[in-house]
Amino acid sequence: MNLPPDTHPWPAAWRRLTARTPAAAGLALLAALLGALVLAAALLGDATRDPLPRALDAARISLSFAFLAGLLGAGIGLAWGLLAAALGGTAGRRLVETARGLAALPLVLAVPLAGGLSGHDKAMLLPAAALAAAPAVALATQAALRGLMRAEFLTAARASGATGREVLLHHLLPNAALPLLAAGWSALPRALAAEGFSGALGLGLPGGRAGLGTAIGAAVARGDAAGLLAPALLLGLTLWALGAVGDGLRAEADR
Amino acid sequence: MSGGGLPGDAARAGAVLELRGLSLHDGERFYVEKASLRLEAGEVLAVTGDPGAGKSLLLRALAGLTPAGLRREGHARVSGRAALAVANPALAPELPLEHQFAELLSATAGLDPEAARVRAAAALDRMGAPSPAKLLDLPPRALTDALRWRAALALAMAGGPALLLADAPGAALDPTVRAELLARLAGWAREAGVALLLAGRPEDGVDGPADRVLALERGRLGPPAPAPAVAHAAQHPSGPPVLSARDLSVAFPLGDGRVLTAVEGVSFGVARGETLALLGETGSGKAVLARALARLAPVSGGRVTWMAQDLARAGDEMRRDIQLLFPHPAAALDPLMTVGAQLTQLLKRLRPDIPAGRRPAQIGRALERAGLPAATGGRYPGALTPEEAARAGLARALVTEPRLLIGDEPAGTLSGAAREAFLARLLRLQEEEGVSLVLATQDAGTGLRVAHRALVLAGGRVVEAADAAVLADGARHPYSRALVAAARGERPGLLPGEAQGRQEAGCPVRARCPSARGACAEAMPPLEEVAPGHWVACHGPEPGQI
Ligand code: SF4
Numbered sequence: 001m002n003l004p005p006d007t008h009p010w011p012a013a014w015r016r017l018t019a020r021t022p023a024a025a026g027l028a029l030l031a032a033l034l035g036a037l038v039l040a041a042a043l044l045g046d047a048t049r050d051p052l053p054r055a056l057d058a059a060r061i062s063l064s065f066a067f068l069a070g071l072l073g074a075g076i077g078l079a080w081g082l083l084a085a086a087l088g089g090t091a092g093r094r095l096v097e098t099a100r101g102l103a104a105l106p107l108v109l110a111v112p113l114a115g116g117l118s119g120h121d122k123a124m125l126l127p128a129a130a131l132a133a134a135p136a137v138a139l140a141t142q143a144a145l146r147g148l149m150r151a152e153f154l155t156a157a158r159a160s161g162a163t164g165r166e167v168l169l170h171h172l173l174p175n176a177a178l179p180l181l182a183a184g185w186s187a188l189p190r191a192l193a194a195e196g197f198s199g200a201l202g203l204g205l206p207g208g209r210a211g212l213g214t215a216i217g218a219a220v221a222r223g224d225a226a227g228l229l230a231p232a233l234l235l236g237l238t239l240w241a242l243g244a245v246g247d248g249l250r251a252e253a254d255r
Numbered sequence: 256m257s258g259g260g261l262p263g264d265a266a267r268a269g270a271v272l273e274l275r276g277l278s279l280h281d282g283e284r285f286y287v288e289k290a291s292l293r294l295e296a297g298e299v300l301a302v303t304g305d306p307g308a309g310k311s312l313l314l315r316a317l318a319g320l321t322p323a324g325l326r327r328e329g330h331a332r333v334s335g336r337a338a339l340a341v342a343n344p345a346l347a348p349e350l351p352l353e354h355q356f357a358e359l360l361s362a363t364a365g366l367d368p369e370a371a372r373v374r375a376a377a378a379l380d381r382m383g384a385p386s387p388a389k390l391l392d393l394p395p396r397a398l399t400d401a402l403r404w405r406a407a408l409a410l411a412m413a414g415g416p417a418l419l420l421a422d423a424p425g426a427a428l429d430p431t432v433r434a435e436l437l438a439r440l441a442g443w444a445r446e447a448g449v450a451l452l453l454a455g456r457p458e459d460g461v462d463g464p465a466d467r468v469l470a471l472e473r474g475r476l477g478p479p480a481p482a483p484a485v486a487h488a489a490q491h492p493s494g495p496p497v498l499s500a501r502d503l504s505v506a507f508p509l510g511d512g513r514v515l516t517a518v519e520g521v522s523f524g525v526a527r528g529e530t531l532a533l534l535g536e537t538g539s540g541k542a543v544l545a546r547a548l549a550r551l552a553p554v555s556g557g558r559v560t561w562m563a564q565d566l567a568r569a570g571d572e573m574r575r576d577i578q579l580l581f582p583h584p585a586a587a588l589d590p591l592m593t594v595g596a597q598l599t600q601l602l603k604r605l606r607p608d609i610p611a612g613r614r615p616a617q618i619g620r621a622l623e624r625a626g627l628p629a630a631t632g633g634r635y636p637g638a639l640t641p642e643e644a645a646r647a648g649l650a651r652a653l654v655t656e657p658r659l660l661i662g663d664e665p666a667g668t669l670s671g672a673a674r675e676a677f678l679a680r681l682l683r684l685q686e687e688e689g690v691s692l693v694l695a696t697q698d699a700g701t702g703l704r705v706a707h708r709a710l711v712l713a714g715g716r717v718v719e720a721a722d723a724a725v726l727a728d729g730a731r732h733p734y735s736r737a738l739v740a741a742a743r744g745e746r747p748g749l750l751p752g753e754a755q756g757r758q759e760a761g762c763p764v765r766a767r768c769p770s771a772r773g774a775c776a777e778a779m780p781p782l783e784e785v786a787p788g789h790w791v792a793c794h795g796p797e798p799g800q801i
Pocket residue numbers: 732733734762763764765766768769770771772775780792793794795801
């Protein structure tokens with residue numbers, strides 16, 4: 001793609017991102033899904049007996065949960081990674097090693113376990129899903145920052161008499177934005193998967209709200225194939241779309 | 256050992272490779288156009304060309320690996336097997352070398368693993384790899400770049416090809432290490448009667464050991480254009496030093512109480528308008544020394560003065576006088592800011608005396624002096640070519656109107672004519688404005704050509720210091736002589752091995768020095784004046800005769 005040479009790198013990255021087929025399809029799918037959720041909520045009210053509106057309602061609940069848990073997980077992961085990069089040395093290495101050890105575990109499976117251990121306290125689900133997503137975010141954050149901190153343009157800025165604060169605010173943070181967005185984004189599909197998995201095992205969301213996972217679990221328990229299709233499809237497609245956008249963001253961050 | 260342990264038939268006669276009107280194109284662009292060429296057994300041919308000239312495509316096509324989407328027309332004949340050696344994919348990174356040799360030799364020569372191991376060890380030995388038997392148990396991932404190249408070339412040799420094609424062999428290695436590697440390869444090819452084709456950029460040294468050189472330019476293969484007018488240092492200025500270093504040491508704290516000393520006991524002076532070259536291999540300390548002069552590396556001992564002022568105590572105003580040219584100019588520019596914005600920021604910080612209204616004119620002038628149109632100020636670094644990025648780096652260094660420029664391989668990312676043009680511009684600016692220059696480079700040829708004086712560094716110490724002209728023709732230290740020989744494409748005369756960093760005691764070159772003796776391991780030889788202004792640090796009986 002040929003962009004004018006005076007295109008700011010961020011719009012340029014957006015144009016390249018949307019030129020990647022999977023990422024563009026993922027974005028379109030997410031936009032369509034959000035649109036459908038808003039419409040469904042406005043037009044259909046709460047309770048209907050049709051499988052599709054019911055699935056859409058479940059998806060709205062699941063996505064809200066994934067968004068909140070993902071945001072929390074991304075926040076924890078970013079803080080963890082930032083701390084590891086800022087501390088460096090032995091302390092920084094310990095933080096990274098802990099994150100690496102945890103990220104290697106199938107933490108999504110541990111979320112229902114945490115629910116079980118807490119005596120099915122459903123309020124535990126959100127922090128548990130957030131914590132499950134955080135180590136991978138922390139690793140990606142620390143790796144991105146470690147690479148950036150060695151960047152020659154920071155040395156050049158120091159050579160030109162920039163203070164530590166100026167280097168941080170004018171050069172390091174703006175350049176870290178895209179890699180950190182890519183790192184944080186990965187918390188969303190993880191949180192959604194955690195909710196789906198827990199719900200399917202019967203450990204649904206607090207307050208008796210039925211997310212996609214719960215809908216899938218209930219349909220399986222009823223042996224209701226038609227009732228299974230819509231929530232399973234929605235969950236699968238949403239996970240795929242989040243993943244595709246995340247891959248695109250990562251590819252842009254690594255450029 | 257001789258070539259006897261390896262296949263290859265010196266009696267093989269006639270052309271091994273013959274091209275008549277060979278073209279490679281994708282329907283739109285001709286990468287190679289009507290190339291004709293004859294290569295005999297035992298002949299060594301170098302094909303040079305700028306990056307992207309199509310050298311790699313040509314080599315792949317000759318090895319029968321024409322990339323998909325590329326069409327081949329004309330006549331190409333290879334009598335016998337062709338082997339291709341390339342930088343990375345030639346070796347599987349995780350598989351021990353022994354298996355890779357065994358696989359190839361069982362397929363090409365029907366050898367059993369035992370016989371394959373013997374032949375592999377012979378080929379590795381021939382390529383100057385130390386302890387071949389041990390090396391065979393290791394995967395390429397565990398090897399240094401130099402050893403990986405020795406292994407890749409040995410693998411290509413061992414299969415007994417009639418034609419060996421090597422794409423940019425050792426291009427990223429130190430010139431000394433690379434020249435030794437290429438001389439070995441060429442020596443083997445001549446002895447074994449193998450036709451050898453070496454491809455690389457003009458500065459990759461592939462022409463050194465070659466019998467013939469052809470250039471690939473805009474798809475055309477032909478004799479190389481007469482060398483472009485190369486830049487030379489202007490007359491040696493005289494005068495008191497403006498920059499001087501006394502017993503300078505640079506050490507980095509390692510965090511656990513230990514320190515890593517990168518430069519030790521270096522002294523020199525640079526006059527106004529003078530160019531000093533810092534020559535040496537990777538790890539010699541030349542780049543660290545350059546950065547210490549720009550106050551980007553911690554000085555742990557000695558003293559540097561600029562205009563009789565102690566650099567360590569100087570304030571920021573000295574930064575406007577001393578500017579650095581970075582080895583990767585594109586990476587030294589913030590990708591999120593336009594070139595102009597970065598120059599403006601620099602002016603704001605270092606030239607508060609220039610009012611905001613006059614900044615654009617000042618920036619325009621700096622860009623123009625660096626050879627860039629004023630519109631470059633509006634562009635982002637990601638949109639610059641390597642040549643433009645190098646010039647943007649120069650413009651940034653010039654915008655504060657410095658009096659000393661420190662270059663750390665400032666033309667390192669450029670090739671051929673672009674490289675020469677950049678150096679010529681730098682020297683012209685120096686001559687016109689009387690700027691002093693300190694240039695750190697591993698390319699002794701360029702360094703000695705553009706500088707008035709030179710320091711040769713090894714393991715963080717100066718091993719020889721003299722006027723550039725004296726060093727070019729009469730270097731006395733074995734290591735300096737190796738650097739000069741490698742730059743000329745000659746065999747460097749050091750034993751095979753790798754560039755080494757600092758040594759605790761003794762001469763830093765002793766592991767590769769053919770004249771090393773007992774005393775060399777015990778103490779670093781002192782710098783002694785062997786002729787007026789010519790200093791050498793060597794325990795050798797008569798430096799120069801060794
Ligand atoms: S003779 Fe000794 S001191 Fe001289 S270069 Fe060789 S090893 Fe070093």
